[in-house]
Amino acid sequence: MEHVEQLPTVETAKKLGILPEEFEQIKQILGRTPNFTELSIFSVMWSEHCSYKNSIVWLKTLPRDSDRMLAKAGEENAGLVDIGDGLACSFKIESHNHPSALEPYQGAATGVGGINRDIFTMGARPIAQLNSLRFGNPELAKTKWLVKGVVKGIGDYGNAFGIPTVGGEVFFDDCYNTNPLVNAFSAGIVKAGEVARAISYGVGNPVFIVGSATGKDGIGGASFASEDISEKSTEKLPAVQVGDPFMEKLLLEASLEIIRTGYVVGIQDMGAAGIICSTSEMSAKGEHGMIIDLDKVPTRQANMKGWEILLSESQERMLVVVEKGKEDVIKGIFDKWDLHCAQIGEVVEGGRLHFFQHGELIADVPAHDLVLGGGAPQNHREYREPAYFQEFKKFDINSVADVNSAAEIAAVTRHLLSHPNIASKKWVYEQYDSMVGTANRSTNRPSDSAVVRIRDVERPNYQKGIAMTVDCNARYVNADPFIGAQIAVSEAARNLVCTGAEPLAITNNLNFGNPYVPEVYWQFVHAVKGMGEACRKFSTPVTGGNVSFYNQSSDDGPVFPTPTIGMIGLMEKPESQMTLDFKNEGDLIFLVGQPKNDIASSEYLYSYRGVKASPAPAFDLDEEFELQQAVAQLISNQLVESVHDVSDGGLMVALAESALPRGFGFEVATQSPYRADAFLFGEAQSRVLVSVSPDKQAEFQKVLGADLKITHALLGKVTKEGFVVDKQTVISGAEAKDLYDNSLGKIMS
Structure with a gap:
């Protein structure tokens, strides 16, 4: 008798973090009940971490334009601003809070790896890293374990990858006892004509997965990051990824080399939600579809199920769409760097994604309906002032x-x-290599912000530098989210100005508790309003960033609302540095x-x-x-x-x-x-x-x-x-x- 897969029920959906009304919405989109693989796809793509479903309505109110902005906020792998002379600075900040709470070393290390991939998939070579770290009571044994693991993870990955860590902040308070915050920032430089985009188009263009093989680490990581930390969270250790900085270094060089060929249509880091995220976001942006054969994905474990391959967050991987006929050029470059480069599919007409395994169609989903700004929910949550x-x-x-x-x-x-x-x-900082690359201008010149020289091979005497800082006093934001967020933006600008730089733009990492708690959501709404007002005042638009909700536990309640601001500024000449x-x-x-x-x-x-x-x-x-x-x-x-x-x-x-x-x-x-x-x-x-x-x-x-x-x-x-x-x-x-x-x-x- 032929085996027929039993279709998921609303109870299955709830276990995957999908609300009953969202399950009904998915059935309407597909015109049928999804199978388990399709429901798993929606569960990660509609998770808070990927869809911003409880934050996007407010994020849209932030200022996102200026004369220097070269990429629309949130639409590419990272922000991009013009710094003159045919150069641009790409920069972004992202959180790895939940993984770091469970496995601090790998949680922090893979946070560093992920943020650097966001930079070099823009075609930019990373030049510097910062981090913003929050921990609980430093006298507690658990806190010391977390601090030591996180700092070692950041140091080991960043030092081996060869990008200097040039500054940051560390803050302690009891509210972070269960939920530490690990926010990683990276900045890089790219020539204006060598910028890569996260997009897919061109019927017949081949789709490649490059870099590491795909394993079971990180499966469901996006969903895991979209729920409160609890005693059962330790059962989700497979949702914590494992990093390899040496592999990432090879991937950096190979990625920049293929982008320089001019044959890359689009490229995206495989971060949260892995293959399904990259295929859907690139396809939706390019208004095309893809046919993907999961049997062709290099895997670390035998007999991986289709949904496991799709949702894996194994590190050091990219999805690349290339001009048809240039496959051998791209393969040759990845062979040279001794990296996997497997063609797993091609671009097709229409906006649907078709995933095959063992010759069977295991998922058929519309890309547009999976993504932020497409069919993903955009919720207006209730909020009220805390007592x-x-x-x-x-x-x-x-x-x-x-x-x-x-x-x-x-x-x-x-x-x-x-x-x-x-x-x-x-x-902390003595465990980081701040001098690798010899571009750091603030190691022996203490300043309110870090300053890094821009190296230009064609102009050896090039003088400009980038100043950068990460700032947020979460105690102020807790006391008054509107004023506290204004202060966070203002202090970041003040730090740059006190260093002699001109503030250009920000990236933000919005760390809050559970958005379904009205008092927490009130903090979020007022922090976003305050941030927007300050950014307009300083002409520092928001280039993108990250929202991290669910930093909350039954023991400690929510963390202080912590909207971390990463800001960059331009230093015209070294003698301007104060x-x-x-x-x-x-x-x-x-x-x-x-x-x-x-x-x-x-x-x-x-x-x-x-x-x-x-x-x-x-x-x-x-x-x-x-x-x-x-x-x-x-x-x-x-x-x-x-x-x-x-x-x-x-x-x-x-x-x-x-x-x-x-x-x-x-x-x-x-x-x-x-x-x-x-x-x-x-x-x-x-x-x-x-x-x-x-x-x-x-x-x-x-x-x-x-x-x-x-x-x-x-x-x-x-x-x-x-x-x-x-x-x-x-x-x-x-x-x-x-x-x-x-x-x-x-x-x-």
């Missing part, structure tokens, strides 16, 4: 005692300099920007005073914009010796970070009518610390005062040693350096 929001606003600074003595200022200073959120991340370190004894120290009696959401209030409920720090977007314009003018007029933004830890931490690199000290005075704790440790925004040579003081003050009308104040001067506040020595330089440099390493060991 805590108004409670946080009731915070009264007068309920907290001020610091009233040099001894107490010293105690707070020691606490902050040794706190893992503020202390040097040296223990550093944060004090240069000379006797230089004058100025605070540019308006101090405020504000300690809200500061590290001082949160961890030293133990007050968790307070609003976001004082912030005004117009004031921030004017400050950044002024700082850019001071740098271009060469009126400042050092520039450092005042952010986490407040003014005292900024002073320490400027003094320590060259072993200097400082003497400063607090100012009335401000409380000492607000002046020294408050995190009110739109303030920048600068040092000025005495012979430039008059011109400096004229530009800021008479010309720009920007508030500024002389705080004191750079000294040979020691941190002195109001004529009292707070801490010696040696003790400050030891606390700042070594505290995180001591916690981790």
